Amino acid sequence: MNVLLMVFSVMISSWALLNILYVHFRESFERRGFKLYYGLVLVYKRSKKIRQSSIVRKISYVSILLFILALIFFYYSMILGLMARAGLVSNVARPMLLIPGVNIVGDHLFYFILMIIIAAIIHEFAHAYTARSYNIRVKSLGFAIVLFIPLAFTEIDEEDAAKSPRKARIATLAAGPASNFILGLLFMYLFILAVSPTTLVIEQVLPGSLADKYGLKPGSILLSINGTPATRDVLRHYLEINNNTYLVLTIINPSGAMENITIYKPANTSLLGVYLWVGPNIVLVKLFGAWFSIVLTKLLYWGMIVNVGLALVNAAPLFISDGGRIAYELLGSRIGHMINFLSLLILVLAVAGP
Structure with missing residues (x-):
């Protein structure tokens, strides 16, 4: 607990210092692409020219298959978790909500956050490069820190996306979860060896x-x-x-x-x-x-957990997830809403409770 308090104190102090520096050197921060909103949300956004690649376009077909595998694994895990909760199966690891400071403590918190950052960056780069391979313009790439939670994002041209074939939009959306899924499997293999x-x-x-x-x-x-x-x-x-x-x-x-x-x-x-x-x-x-x-085993473990977890959650139809947007693309608004709501209900029932 003392370690957590120390880490939290350092984070609060660092954030306060960032606010002070931003107030005094705002123009310098913004020239470099940084903006601080309400003292709580730090955003870094830069325009980046990404060349089209026929290789990425070919890989995108594999990404769609990996996305489907991640989606199947999501439903399999959630349904198995529901069956375990109901007592229909035993000796099954149930889905678990990871909460920093509660079930991620000590130095594991550092490895968890580090892998979240790496996974998010790879996820967004996969979206960006796949979009460009289908001639969809990418306006910018960036990251944000919201209350110490790191996020990454890709801003694509919505008009280009709307004009592109449905296959291109689906491949672009599927690329993010697919990249995390394959990376998670790689970390898993290395962890088993290590x-x-x-x-x-x-x-x-x-x-x-x-x-x-x-x-x-x-x-x-x-x-x-x-x-x-x-x-x-x-x-x-x-x-x-x-x-x-x-x-x-x-x-x-x-x-x-x-x-x-x-x-x-x-x-x-x-x-x-x-x-x-x-x-x-x-x-x-x-x-x-x-x-x-020891450090390597922890890095590999959290690389596996974070990437597989992000792949499954993003592949699942959960309204704002990549899978949720693909559901709308394929099934339309009405059925898409139903599928998203059902998936969210399954997730909550599988994870919530003792």
Whole structure:
């Protein structure tokens, strides 16, 4: 919580400083494409000439297929979530609303925001380059920060878009979710390669706990417990032993040295007092060190989560989403409204509640 308060304080102070600088150097900011609205919304917008590309146009057909896959996966995930909520299926991961500061905390918040920015930029560039490949003029590209939430946007010429074939408009809209979907799958593949099922990272040590007492440090990589490869199940097994026992933990400490730490666990203690994160592949640790390997796994994880999440939400017909606009293009206003409302209802029912 102290870390979050510190981060929040830095953000508020930085935003206040930005407001002061903008008031005094407004012309300089606006010459460079920056505008601050009501002291709360920072917008950067620049005109950018994008050349037409036949290669991008050919790729756009693949984008439409990827968009359809993302849409199918959205409905599959939501319906599975509804079935799990109703008790019809078990052992299924239900859709979850990610809330910074609530279920995204610590340094994960930094990686989450970083990947949001990267994903949004790629999403908008995909829209822009696909639009130009169909001879639709792109007026500008830019980004905005609204109450510390980063957004990106592409401003296309609406008259050009209206005159273009329906296929061109659909391909332009589909390009954004498709780019995030393929990027999310790439991050997923790399994440699977980068992590190991038999290592664990100690993210946080609770004050006064067994781990704190015996000197375990955040950023350590747990390799084995009493000679058994470290997994959550193995750790839980030893902690649940209802006798006085010893745990011999083999770790790689934050400095990169390997060491054994012996912990005496009393019979009445079943908690080590640590928060754990999936461990990196030991080959990765040997090549790049403990710190970089842990950072890389977090970047890959949030790259996967953010890009797949943005792809699914944008592919879904949700009124203002890319999928929502495609629904209107294909089905017209009346049926488009119905499909958008139904999709939004499914999403809310799948995500809301305990």
